[in-house]
Amino acid sequence: MRYITYLIVGIFFGIIMFKSEAASWFRIYEMFQFGSFHMYGIMGSALAIGVIGVQLIKRKNIKPIDGGEMRLQPKDKGFSRYMIGGIIFGLGWALSGACPGPMYVLAGAGYLPILIVILGALLGTFIYGLVKNKLPH
DSSP: OHHHHHHHHHHHHHHHHHHTTTTOHHHHHHHHTTOOSHHHHHHHHHHHHHHHHHHHHHHHTOOOTTOOOOOOOOOOOOHHHHHHHHHHHHHHHHHHSOOHHHHHHHHHTTOTTHHHHHHHHHHHHHHHHHHGGGSOO
């Protein structure tokens, strides 16, 4: 039953992404050209909602739905690893016109060439998993 809930939430998320044009190559290109506030508004709204949500979880000590224990772990401090990762992510985003969420939305909407981008993202994630422990902290 839990997987049905995830499926419904995922479908709802995909519809919102598509209807808000967050999966539009034109909107993403426009954002990288600083031509419109549209995408920055979407991301800023998501960031604000996320910050508020995390603060509510922390302050109200909200437990997961399954009743398990949840602890928010602090992130590792390391400027260079986040800069390098951010640059690689940004280049991939700019070249493909889609970040991970919209990639699946575009596939679901029938834009089949995005499957090549999804394959590349999965391959890159796999390679990172192989070399992760060999990278400097």
